Amino acid sequence: MDNLSDYIQWMGDYPFSATGFREADALILCVISYFDLAPVFEKRSGVHRVKDCADMLAEGRARLMITGKDLGYRQILELAAASRRFGQLRMTNYVDRSRSQPPLQFSAVCFHDEADLSFLAYRGTDNSLAGWKEDFMISFCRTEAQEMALRYARAQLKPGRRWLLGGHSKGGNLALYTACLLEEELWQRVERVYLLDGPGLCPEVMDLGCMERIDARTTRVIPGFSVVGKLFEPQITDTRIVRSSAKGLMQHSLATWGIDHGDLALLDRDEPAGQLINAALNDWIADISQEDRVIFTDELFAALAAGGARNLDQLDDEGPAGLEAVLRRLEKSSAVTRKTLGDLPRQMVKHRIPVSVRKRLEKITEKE
Numbered sequence: 001m002d003n004l005s006d007y008i009q010w011m012g013d014y015p016f017s018a019t020g021f022r023e024a025d026a027l028i029l030c031v032i033s034y035f036d037l038a039p040v041f042e043k044r045s046g047v048h049r050v051k052d053c054a055d056m057l058a059e060g061r062a063r064l065m066i067t068g069k070d071l072g073y074r075q076i077l078e079l080a081a082a083s084r085r086f087g088q089l090r091m092t093n094y095v096d097r098s099r100s101q102p103p104l105q106f107s108a109v110c111f112h113d114e115a116d117l118s119f120l121a122y123r124g125t126d127n128s129l130a131g132w133k134e135d136f137m138i139s140f141c142r143t144e145a146q147e148m149a150l151r152y153a154r155a156q157l158k159p160g161r162r163w164l165l166g167g168h169s170k171g172g173n174l175a176l177y178t179a180c181l182l183e184e185e186l187w188q189r190v191e192r193v194y195l196l197d198g199p200g201l202c203p204e205v206m207d208l209g210c211m212e213r214i215d216a217r218t219t220r221v222i223p224g225f226s227v228v229g230k231l232f233e234p235q236i237t238d239t240r241i242v243r244s245s246a247k248g249l250m251q252h253s254l255a256t257w258g259i260d261h262g263d264l265a266l267l268d269r270d271e272p273a274g275q276l277i278n279a280a281l282n283d284w285i286a287d288i289s290q291e292d293r294v295i296f297t298d299e300l301f302a303a304l305a306a307g308g309a310r311n312l313d314q315l316d317d318e319g320p321a322g323l324e325a326v327l328r329r330l331e332k333s334s335a336v337t338r339k340t341l342g343d344l345p346r347q348m349v350k351h352r353i354p355v356s357v358r359k360r361l362e363k364i365t366e367k368e
Contacts, residue, residue, distance in 0.1 A: 001258040001265055004028055004076050012083030017115045023264050026194040027254050029111050030168040031076045033121040036063040037094045051087035053077055067127035067312040072255035089113055093156060098128055105131030106145040108152050118161045122149055124169030127312040129304055135170055136297040139202050140290050149174035150181050157186045165193045168254055169228055172198020176234060180210035195220040197252055200234035204290055223251035224267050225274040241267040280345035292336045299337040303329035330364050338365050
């Protein structure tokens, strides 16, 4: 099965005006949005192009704003920067905002070809605890990142161009939120919305009737094993299930999604293992009241930050001492948090954390 790097090598000599914009192009632009593009925008004045990211890569300043293995993201950026199809795209209005309190993580950038096509890409969750906490917060409120995404689109959607919106993971949620709430005049400038394995809108927070307007112009793509994209699952008619080269939760990574003759390599149905987790996780969320979701989120992330970590990498670097600080904080958490942790579907934690830690958590949650 081919991948996004193969796609760039096949299609790299052809501009969008020659072939049209494809779903794989949306994936690649969303991959680029995961990089810290500040070195390009700080170093160069005037026009910023994707090809300028080659300098960032050569200087070792291509910082990928996610945790764990990139599974090919840097290679995708390198090939895209060297290609005609992506390298000549102008990048404008790069924004990157993050803070711990109140939690905020938001980033977006616009790509423009030489004709009339523009793609507005929202970055997904980075490795900050603030970004992850905001993900939990969509279950009980409208977040600041969602509101920033809407304001950003309002400022960027100038007339005279064919606009596309898109994002992966949290970025997909931001694109969905924006599309649903855009004023009609601005919405008419949007040709397509791409939701790439992103969560939907919480029905207790928003009236899902807003989805009716955007359905005909929206494409949703999820891997065969999808968890994030099944949370508050958005009901979009044009939903594609893409084949992935990874297993389990790692299928969330865009770099693992397959390509077949220039199009997405599609499956007929979800993987059964993912369906089981989705059902259990949705039942778990449904059993938690709005008020308890607030308490659980605040206390969980206070515990994760108990050792001083501000992102997932620092949390990992803290080692046993940091883990002990987290567990001690959880032991002092409310009955709501202990019960909610205890009710978490076992499929979500099995094989994901050491046995000793699982047993410690079981003792903590047994108090309820």
